[in-house]
Amino acid sequence: MSADTGDGDLVGGVPRRRILIASMVGTTIEFYDFYIYATAAVSVFPSLFFPKGNSTTALLASLATFGLAFVARPVGSVLFGYFGDRIGRKATLVGSLLMMGIATFAIGLLPTYHQVGLLAPALLAVLRFTQGLALGGEWSGAALLATETAQPGKRAWAAMWPQMGAPLGFLLANGVFLLLILSLGHSAASPDLSGAFLTWGWRIPFLLSAVMVVIGLYVRLRITETPVFARAVERGEKVKWPLAEVFRSSWRQLIIGTFVMLATYTLFYVVTTWVLSYGTGKRPPSGYGLGFNYIDFLQWQLIAVLFFAAMLPVSGALADRFGRRATLLVVTAGIVVYGVLFSPLLAAAAHSPYMMLVFLIIGMTLMGLTFAPMSAVLPELFPTNVRYTGSGIAYNAASILGAAVAPFLATWLATRYGVGWVGIYLAAAALLTFVALLVMRETKNASLDSVPAPVLG
Template sequence: MSGDVVDSDLVEGVPRRRIVLASMVGTTIEFYDFYIYATAAVTVFPHLFFPKGDSTTALLASLATFGLAFVARPVGSVVFGHFGDRVGRKATLVGSLLLMGIATFAIGLLPTYAQVGIVAPALLAVLRFSQGLALGGEWSGAALLATETARPGKRGWAAMWPQLGAPFGFLLANGLFLALIFWLGHRTADPDLDGAFMTWGWRIPFLFSAVMVAIGLYVRLRIMETPVFTRAVERGEKVKSPLAQVFRSSWRQLIIGTFVMLATYTMFYIVTTWALSFGTGKRPPEGTGLGFGYVDFLQLQLIAVLFFAGMLPLSGWLADRVGRRRLLLVVTAGIMAYGGLFAPMLGSGDTSYGTMLAFLIIGMTLMGFTFGPMSAVLPELFPTNVRYTGSGISYNVASILGAAVAPFVATWLATQYGVGWVGLYLFVAASLSLIAILVMREGKDTSLDSEPHDHAVR
């Protein structure tokens, strides 16, 4: 056995399609759980889990708990990364999926502020933190499951499959919320706090996650350990403390990987979470938003996310054809240009549905091209014995610098200085990513079985 994998339809006796399904179904469930919280943070939690008062203050408080998970994600990458590099990829992936499922299901059972006071937002924060821990361990494990079992020369394509979990999870989460709003006759512009949706309907997506987790566990328990990890163990490369080792031997790769991901994270959560709150916010002079109906705007987002999903296979193919660096350089330059569209497309205060849809489609198209190669790019930066920890830390520290603060900073900038400054914020984030990509070495032809000293910075 040599190279990254056995060149057949079987990897250690397991069909590749099962490995692909295991990597994709887990990330779909994890992102579904993550996104139902993001949607509820805008439409439900400000009304039910925080004291009544100024609506903007309640929204910002809700978005702060939303961002709490991103603080937890690097912690999760360290905890799960330790076991992923010490024990193996399979067992760690099962653990992360279980934690996410339990935390999400428990959110659906929480009492509200009116029932238990300050205990309600405190419990919400704890469970949101738990979601972050789980996702911090999930992504890198799923990425390694895909990349460490890929055919030679097809790693970018294989790594694309777990990335599909992000748009699939978004579509499932927001599609279910949309269906419930229609079914229960919920009015998002003037919510009835005693209505069916606000009393029990919003809980259904959270409780439904238990069914999805059961399916995911069934699939993941039927796969084997990756051959790349098994061979590293046989060579005696396993280290006692992956965290200490990765900071000692791969700290440059940690910094590069973090900033490579920065633009991707910043853009996605501006185009989804912030755009939802801005698009459905009151028009001037009562507010600073665009005044779209929540249902109407969510439909626009769901259409745009289809472009995100559609670009992922193309990005995986291109990453193998032209290389990761060349693709990401072009796409990141496109993200910088996209930042210049915020003021002309959203700044007039009377943005049409067509303009808003075009704005979202451009953003989601770029998102597909930049997100697709990442589950190949980050693992390729690190040797096998610290790959789970290293790729996870880079991915999730970027989530703090990008995603965690993006909705909050963008809301503040749009309110204080106008929507054009949100575009400038994205431009700066993309500029930092462009520098990191220029420094990053090309990993297309790197063997994941290479020795630790082979993973040097370009």
């Protein structure tokens, strides 16, 4: 059944293009807020919020608070999933955007460890947890907004648009930091605590979130509720407790969906957050990194993320043509190979900036190919009355297994056993995803207006 309730390119009287833009703008803002923390967790917070001990200990402490958000994300998916499956997609998305904006703006106002002691990292942890709650409710709502209003046969293409928010948010976050570092003369190799960047400049990206949230709210308040949800309400399919229902009737989908998403998360946070600390860290014997200039490395990451963005429409089109399962099996096999080749690739990168860029581009290309179909696959696994909750829990449970521990574990593995073990860790996560895809039923032709067929193939 078509998602349309009007004619042509209208859904409930609203142009489909406006709906897709609303889904993309919202996720761009949410991911921007999320990524500026990831960048600051490497370049700012170890010096200002965790100054005691050696630099590696401070970095690990900072990355631990970075991981707090991923613990919060499943909680956010339950909280916002309740309202999304009970009240509707639109209102819930507005709430998640507001929560993220307020938390991110507040981080920009925090006092540092040198000013208030242990209260500073405690407040930072609370606000990072709040960011996780917000993003836990954002992704599934944006994915449903796109999929439940898509044209027949083009659901993966429509679902690709909210996924575009990830690379766009990353570009904005790292771009703003790069401009500040260049203009304020900050050096990551020898940070000056009294310099302009660490005194006040780092706060600007967080405070800018307020402006972006206003733009996002304007866009989202001009859309309508999805017709798929409206029809489910008319049929009396709403349940009182979506969480209990999803565990009762869709627990297999939760397990499959979580492991389908595992490799995607692990890949992204290894090739962004961890590799930033490794690539810019001091060379042996005083450190374990490659010693690249921080500004150069940020620029390489921005170039690589363009390949991430470029692959999203490619993968969305492939998933509509050949199916979600077949497309993701091929890409996941590629991630396994990439992980196995970590050691020689990074050994070559140690002597050549060009090879470092090649390493990043390969990772981000694979990321774009695996990420796009996810916002179609996960919603397609669940019936309408628990789709917000179910897809959100699967997506965010994978964030704990694949993202919360990834930078921390990768740092530990690299310092203890060498970077080759980081690749083995990534390959192992991809193998688990490959198995989940093998047992998953193809969802390309599943109707979002009905309870999906059994999830197992």
